[in-house]
Amino acid sequence: MKVGWPDGARPRICGVDDQLRVGLIGAGPWANQVHAPGIADHPGTRLTTVWARRPEAAEHLAGTYGATTAPTPEDLLDQVDAVAFAVPPEVQAPIATEAAARGRHLILEKPIAATLDDAERLADAVERHGVASLVVLTRRYAPETREQLAQLGDAGGWVGGSARWLTGALLGGPFSHSAWRHERGPLDDVGPHAFDLLDAALGPITDVVAADRSEHGLWQVVLRHEGGATSVATMTMTLPINPGISEVVVYGEHGHRVLADRGSTAQQCFTNLLDDFVAMVDSGTTEHPLDVRRGLHLQRVIELARRKATGGA
Numbered sequence: 001m002k003v004g005w006p007d008g009a010r011p012r013i014c015g016v017d018d019q020l021r022v023g024l025i026g027a028g029p030w031a032n033q034v035h036a037p038g039i040a041d042h043p044g045t046r047l048t049t050v051w052a053r054r055p056e057a058a059e060h061l062a063g064t065y066g067a068t069t070a071p072t073p074e075d076l077l078d079q080v081d082a083v084a085f086a087v088p089p090e091v092q093a094p095i096a097t098e099a100a101a102r103g104r105h106l107i108l109e110k111p112i113a114a115t116l117d118d119a120e121r122l123a124d125a126v127e128r129h130g131v132a133s134l135v136v137l138t139r140r141y142a143p144e145t146r147e148q149l150a151q152l153g154d155a156g157g158w159v160g161g162s163a164r165w166l167t168g169a170l171l172g173g174p175f176s177h178s179a180w181r182h183e184r185g186p187l188d189d190v191g192p193h194a195f196d197l198l199d200a201a202l203g204p205i206t207d208v209v210a211a212d213r214s215e216h217g218l219w220q221v222v223l224r225h226e227g228g229a230t231s232v233a234t235m236t237m238t239l240p241i242n243p244g245i246s247e248v249v250v251y252g253e254h255g256h257r258v259l260a261d262r263g264s265t266a267q268q269c270f271t272n273l274l275d276d277f278v279a280m281v282d283s284g285t286t287e288h289p290l291d292v293r294r295g296l297h298l299q300r301v302i303e304l305a306r307r308k309a310t311g312g313a
Contacts, residue, residue: 026086167244
């Protein structure tokens with residue numbers, strides 16, 4: 001599946017007067033490392049307003065980039081053209097749904113919501129109000145990933161694959177104090193990345209055949225893909241592995257291929273996302289392979305996996 005600028009659209013180099021005014025919801029580690037500097041440095045966007053549940057964190061982040069703070073998310077929506085999110089899914093979904101209803105374009109974190117019902121409401125609002133949306137599935141915006149997925153698609157004949165996402169992110173580091181990650185675990189945090197890449201490489205995921213969460217927090221999810229391929233995703237965030245492992249492998253009539261990470265940073269990937277986002281807004285395009293519909297598809301896979309792991313049908 002090709003990921004890139006919509007046909008016929010390219011991001012223009014904007015002056016201050018026609019840059020997209022972007023508000024940022026959230027002021028945690030990811031917002032500080034990726035969202036805020038990316039939005040502030042991109043020629044097509046301007047970070048204008050920040051809201052966070054901790055006002056002191058919002059003030060510190062806003063001050064670094066010459067932005068203002070908003071006392072409520074609603075006040076932020078009054079001041080921007082688009083909203084970027086770096087908050088837990090249960091916080092993101094209702095604010096993003098309201099933002100879409102008010103015509104604000106969206107940069108969404110994964111998963112896009114805490115529940116499938118909330119994800120469906122958000123996707124419906126985006127479609128109904130005709131706003132642009134992209135989901136931060138980081139590696140999909142890396143040039144090497146785009147190139148390798150295109151090559152796999154051209155070759156075809158892949159019958160199976162696997163994804164391994166093994167980290168100790170919840171044991172220490174900037175995300176180890178994230179309550180929602182501890183509560184929901186790797187299925188919701190790294191699961192969207194693993195499922196998205198397997199889906200893009202092997203064809204759309206149509207079912208979760210089986211899923212298991214061990215007492216050690218290790219998830220194993222068996223997936224079925226359109227066209228008959230199958231794959232397995234293995235995920236944990238509580239193993240003392242440093243550096244972590246994130247790899248996707250496919251195999252078939254052309255042998256064995258690894259989706260190699262050639263070093264594109266999260267910051268570089270986010271800049272590429274903003275290129276696509278600005279191009280979408282500038283051209284009036286609302287469809288993209290990684291828009292809210294992609295987020296909804298991945299939410300359905302997460303929901304199926306959780307039900308399978310807990311004995312549901």
